[in-house]
Amino acid sequence: IETWIEQGKMSKVDPEHLFFMIWSTTQHYADFETQILTITNKLEYEADDIERISRFLCHMILTGCGLTPTHKL
Secondary structure: OHHHHHOOOOOOOOHHHHHHHHHHHHHHHHHOHHHHHHHOOOOOOOHHHHHHHHHHHHHHHHHHOOOOOOOOO
């Protein structure tokens, strides 16, 4: 990450906090699965839910780092 920042390939972000953010956002869906399923009126995560969550988080994290995701939301 630091090399990419130095080379101007991505925005200047704190690598340690970037890892914490990735960890916490992904862990949220596991730790709060019951609450999320209740709010979304589902009994369990389905494949399309996981795909949508993955695309959303990748988009937010990559664009926040000044990178362009290769997928669409």
